[in-house]
Amino acid sequence: MSEIRLYITTTERRAEAALSLMTDAFEEEGYAIATMEIDEKNDVWEASVYMFRPEEPEIHERFAALLAADFPGVEIQREVLPDIDWIARSLEGLKPVRAGRFVVHGSHDRGTARAGEIAVEIDAGQAFGTGHHGTTAGCLEVIFDVMRKRRVKRALDLGTGSGVLAIAARKLAPIRVLATDIDPVAIRVARENVRLNGIASGIALETAPGFHSTAFGRHGPFDLVIANILARPLMRMAPQLADRLAPNGDVILSGILASQRWKVLAAYNGAGLRHVKTIWREGWVTIHLDNRR
Template sequence: MSEIRLYVSTTESQAEAILDLLTEVFGEEDFAIGTTEIDEKKDIWEASVYMMAEDETDVRSRIEAALKDAFPHAQLSREVIPNVDWVAKSLEGLKPVRAGRFLVHGSHDRDKVRPGDIAIEIDAGQAFGTGHHGTTAGCLEVIDAVVRSRPVSNALDLGTGSGVLAIAVRKLKNIPVLATDIDPVATRVAAENVRRNGIASGIVTRTAPGFHSTAFSAHGPFDLIIANILARPLIRMAPKLATHLAPGGSVILSGILAVQRWKVIAAYSGARLRHVRTIWRNGWVTIHFDRP
């Protein structure tokens, strides 16, 4: 199914104001929102919302209603996004990423690994997670700190994507890791990356929506749960996730915009978890909780 971009062309200052408005309208939903500079000299910017074609009618009506009062002269335009593997295309040639003791690199950058690095080889592909996004790098940093400072005997990577976080845990400590994703393509990619990194015997990959799999009860409860997805599903699953956390265990959450952090913290505090710390990277946050 096609992806649609609805956007307004305007000045930088008005684009930022429209971005704030769109964030209020869609901040708790799974739509990508952003601004892009089109022409620096002419001060032309675009404020955009991305969605699947099936959501366009509803999203368009909500944008138009929001713009009507605050920006009555704004013109809403439409673009159909080509069906391209943008993850692979946009990440081609990106440099290795360091986060904590980890170095995440593509196969073409094996020579960049230095003594003492915990190297994770991930090539750009069809699943999210190469270390370049602030949420992945933030999770790697907190994983490094948690595994070094607390006893961890098993772990869950929920929404594993490329498998990079599961691989990181396994490379830090010789413990079993369950890596799950709702997308079977991601699960397949994760399994391939696990094998590429030489640790296939320590990580189990499963396709599962949320916690709807016997794998969770079979492998849990977990001393460490990592979920780098989006704020809305993280908030929704807080009570269920907490039931799979062992006493004294840690939870690392990301995929959360800075403006959404307090709602996530409130949801997990309500599930009787303690907020330990929040780290920031490029407008995104990674939040660490534990069970006292």
């Protein structure tokens, strides 16, 4: 089935503004969105949303309505993408990513870790998280920073996707990790990645649609909570997430556009957490908070 790209052409600043609107409207539903520089000299960028052909009429209408107020008169352009095995194609260009002491690589780069590095093998697949997105790399960097400074016994990887963050934390230290996702396909993929990385124990994987799941009570409270999701659900779950945190605990949040940072911080400050630092990568931020006062 052919994939369609709907996009607008604009400046970098306006493309980032469009991306923020598109994130709220489309990303929770699983649609891919992106910005791309077309002409550096003349500041020409594209902001795109991707869908399959039968979905195009509905998404085109919603995209136009979304842009109407802030982008009056902008032309929505259309591209039909060829049927390509994008997973195989993406693997050709995925190079190892280094963050902290971690190196995340695909099976095609097995053996790439240098002395002292912790290798995590993740191939592009059905679940989000190969380490190449700025949010995942930012989380890896903060995980390493937190765990080298303090002892963590129990960690939660909320919205685990491919399992990359849970695997990294478990490889860094012999801790107990609960990895959850609302999508059973993600849990299946993460379980296979745990096996692929030679982890026999220490990671519990469960499908959990929300904090009302019994999994959190059985495995918590948590010294470290990692949630690489999206800004809106992160803000909504702030009180519940804070309640699952052990005393003197740390929280790592990502999946947050730079423009959304202050809203997320306000939600977690309101839940009693303290901002420690923010890491910026490729227009996205990773936020480290704790409940130490």
